[in-house]
Amino acid sequence: MSEDRTKKEICVELPQVPKAGGSYAVVKLFGGKFLYASGCGPILDDQTWKGRLSEEYTTDEGYRAAANCIRNMLAAIQAEIGDLGKIRSFVKLLVFVAGPADYGQQSQVANGATDLLLELFGDPCGRPARSAIGVSSLPNHIPVEVEALVELEEQD
Amino acid sequence: MSEDRTKKEICVELPQVPKAGGSYAVVKLFGGKFLYASGCGPILDDQTWKGRLSEEYTTDEGYRAAANCIRNMLAAIQAEIGDLGKIRSFVKLLVFVAGPADYGQQSQVANGATDLLLELFGDPCGRPARSAIGVSSLPNHIPVEVEALVELEEQD
Amino acid sequence: MSEDRTKKEICVELPQVPKAGGSYAVVKLFGGKFLYASGCGPILDDQTWKGRLSEEYTTDEGYRAAANCIRNMLAAIQAEIGDLGKIRSFVKLLVFVAGPADYGQQSQVANGATDLLLELFGDPCGRPARSAIGVSSLPNHIPVEVEALVELEEQD
Numbered sequence: 001m002s003e004d005r006t007k008k009e010i011c012v013e014l015p016q017v018p019k020a021g022g023s024y025a026v027v028k029l030f031g032g033k034f035l036y037a038s039g040c041g042p043i044l045d046d047q048t049w050k051g052r053l054s055e056e057y058t059t060d061e062g063y064r065a066a067a068n069c070i071r072n073m074l075a076a077i078q079a080e081i082g083d084l085g086k087i088r089s090f091v092k093l094l095v096f097v098a099g100p101a102d103y104g105q106q107s108q109v110a111n112g113a114t115d116l117l118l119e120l121f122g123d124p125c126g127r128p129a130r131s132a133i134g135v136s137s138l139p140n141h142i143p144v145e146v147e148a149l150v151e152l153e154e155q156d
Numbered sequence: 157m158s159e160d161r162t163k164k165e166i167c168v169e170l171p172q173v174p175k176a177g178g179s180y181a182v183v184k185l186f187g188g189k190f191l192y193a194s195g196c197g198p199i200l201d202d203q204t205w206k207g208r209l210s211e212e213y214t215t216d217e218g219y220r221a222a223a224n225c226i227r228n229m230l231a232a233i234q235a236e237i238g239d240l241g242k243i244r245s246f247v248k249l250l251v252f253v254a255g256p257a258d259y260g261q262q263s264q265v266a267n268g269a270t271d272l273l274l275e276l277f278g279d280p281c282g283r284p285a286r287s288a289i290g291v292s293s294l295p296n297h298i299p300v301e302v303e304a305l306v307e308l309e310e311q312d
Numbered sequence: 313m314s315e316d317r318t319k320k321e322i323c324v325e326l327p328q329v330p331k332a333g334g335s336y337a338v339v340k341l342f343g344g345k346f347l348y349a350s351g352c353g354p355i356l357d358d359q360t361w362k363g364r365l366s367e368e369y370t371t372d373e374g375y376r377a378a379a380n381c382i383r384n385m386l387a388a389i390q391a392e393i394g395d396l397g398k399i400r401s402f403v404k405l406l407v408f409v410a411g412p413a414d415y416g417q418q419s420q421v422a423n424g425a426t427d428l429l430l431e432l433f434g435d436p437c438g439r440p441a442r443s444a445i446g447v448s449s450l451p452n453h454i455p456v457e458v459e460a461l462v463e464l465e466e467q468d
Contacts, residue, residue, distance in 0.1 A: 022419045023426040024442035028403055030463045031346065034187065036404040039443030052413065091184055092192040092303075094250075094406075096445050100292065100413070101208065101256070107178045107295040114179040130180035131195030131303045133252050134293035136412065137446035139419040147404075147443045151186045190343065247340055248348040248459075250406075256448065257364065257412070263334045263451040270335040286336035287351030287459045289408050290449035307342045 012084070012120055014075040015044045021139060027080040033088075033152045037077060039096065041142040042068035050141040053099035053134075057143050059108050066095060066112030069146035074120075081152065090117050090128035091149040098138045106132040113146050168240070168276055170231040171200045177295060183236040189244075189308045193233060195252065197298040198224035206297040209255035209290075213299050215264050222251060222268030225302035230276075237308065246273050246284035247305040254294045262288040269302050324396070324432055326387040327356045333451060339392040345400075345464045349389060351408065353454040354380035362453040365411035365446075369455050371420050378407060378424030381458035386432075393464065402429050402440035403461040410450045418444040425458050 018040060020026050029035045042049045042065035053062045078084050095110035097103075110132035117126035128148070138145050174196060176182050185191045198205045198221035209218045234240050251266035253259075266288035273282035284304070294301050330352060332338050341347045354361045354377035365374045390396050407422035409415075422444035429438035440460070450457050 022423045022442070022444075023430055023439065024405070024422075025436065025439050026441070028401075028436075028439075028441040030401060030403040030461075031187075031343075036441035036461070038404075038441040039445070089184075089186060091186040092194075093180070094303075094443070096443070098413075098446075101254075102297075103293050104295060104297040106293075110180075111178045118179055124181065124184075127179065127181045127184075129182070129184040129192040129194040129303070130178070131250070131252070131301065132178075132295055133195070133291050133301065134254075134295075135445050136292045136448045137415050137418075139416060139444055139446075141414075141416040145443065145445065147406075147441070149186075149192070187343075245340075245342060247342040248350075249336070250459075257410075258453075259449050260451060260453040262449075266336075267334045274335055280337065280340075283335065283337050283340075285338070285340040285348035285350040285459070286334070287406070287408070287457065288334075288451055289351070289447050289457065290410075290451075292448045305342075305348070 012074060014078060015071050017075045017079040018072045026076040033154055035150045037073045037148045039145040039147045040069045040073040042144055044068050044071060049143055051143055053097055053109065053143055054103045059105040062097060062109035062144055063112035065144040066109050066146060067116045069144055070113045070116045073146065073148060086153050087150055088153045089125050089151045091151050093128045093130045094147045095130065095132040096135045096138055096145040097132060098143050099134050103134055106134050109144060168230060170234060171227050173231045173235040174228045182232040189310055191306045193229045193304040193306065195301040195303045196225045196229040198300055200224050200227060205299055207299055209253055209265065209299055210259045215261040218253060218265035218300055219268035221300040222265050222302060223272045225300055226269045226272045229302065229304060242309050243306055244309045245281050245307045247307050249284045249286045250303045251286065251288040252291050252294060252301040253288060254299050255290050259290055262290050265300060324386060326390060327383050329387045329391040330384045338388040345466060347462045349385045349460040351457040351459045352381045352385040354456055356380050356383060361455055363455055365409055365421065365455055366415045371417040374409060374421035374456055375424035377456040378421050378458060379428045381456055382425045382428045385460060398465050399462055400465045401437050401463045403463050405440045405442040406459045407442065407444040408447050408450060408457040409444060410455050411446050415446055418446050421456060
């Protein structure tokens with residue numbers, strides 16, 4: 001199964017490793033077998049993502065933004081641990097969706113993140129617990145931000 | 157004490173187990189002795205909960221909504237682990253309260269969640285760390301959402 | 313290094329231990345070697361902090377508010393564990409910044425928290441993973457709130 005996952009990992013085209021937007025670590029290892037991935041945004045390559053759901057972006061676009069957040073996160077995790085096959089399980093995602101008071105499709109947006117994890121890592125590894133919430137705004141006006149708690153395989 | 161908690165558990169009337177509103181797990185076990193409960197909303201049975209605090213709902217109603225979130229969460233946890241007596245401690249709650257910029261009673265709303273945990277599980281098991289925040293909106297326009305990190309008793 | 317950290321700790325002037333604003337624990341130990349610090353606000357001594365970023369407060373003031381949140385949190389952690397030298401690592405910060413839809417400087421505000429941790433605890437101990445988000449409002453209208461997951465040194 002670990003082998004299988006390693007193969008799948010090869011199918012993921014990962015973007016450049018995102019840089020921290022401040023005095024923090026994009027990925028922090030802890031407790032010998034866990035890591036926390038900081039809130040990652042949706043910007044890949046030279047894309048511009050500025051705006052809120054139901055204003056500048058549709059829910060479908062938000063879904064793609066959430067998937068982008070995961071791509072950035074996986075690039076950061078791979079840079080830290082060397083091999084995504086070491087991931088035992090995505091434990092918990094927190095998905096922040098910028099939008100106005102009358103926007104209620106945060107779950108559909110967040111599915112962009114967890115659908116991709118399920119496709120890449122399978123069930124149950126790629127099916128975390130999750131909260132999706134609507135926030136007034138995010139750093140640099142990105143529409144979506146995703147953070148994750150991840151459990152790693154035990155080291156031998 | 158564990159026996160005592162099991163008895164108390166019998167006094168909780170749990171609602172139907174809530175279904176995940178997307179591609180995630182409502183409860184995710186990890187690290188051999190922890191679980192994360194996804195953001196749970198306040199809808200029990202055929203109730204309607206749509207709106208924000210200080211608009212459609214008073215702080216007292218928000219308090220009851222937060223308690224409902226915990227009832228749903230406990231139903232989901234029991235479905236996953238079989239027995240709420242296996243819970244060693246509620247570690248951390250994150251309570252999201254939908255409301256406008258001038259609403260500041262998020263702590264009072266969140267007490268609806270932690271007061272119920274204290275009543276059911278006692279102190280310190282039912283007294284977690286907690287953050288309560290005001291958000292612009294939540295999935296499907298629910299007024300309150302609660303997620304939790306929970307520590308379980310060690311398995312023999 | 314542990315010694316060094318203990319010395320540094322002496323250089324921190326800690327405020328009074330903050331009281332919980334509801335039925336929760338300001339600091340909750342768990343898993344034998346972790347703690348969660350509840351969302352801490354910026355109020356030290358008799359200061360007033362009421363308002364939102366880009367309205368009542370500039371980003372520089374928000375930066376100082378975030379540092380205050382950490383001072384309050386460290387006071388609470390020290391009261392719980394007795395010695396800040398027992399902290400192995402700040403794992404993850406979640407920084408809530410109250411502001412309007414068009415505010416996008418949450419990362420700069422959050423740097424007020426992590427810059428102080430880096431100054432006091434060094435790298436990598438004081439460099440956690442971090443998410444910074446813009447929320448509509450916070451309890452009692454404080455502008456910034458910070459929660460933290462912390463790993464402790466193993467007990468002998």
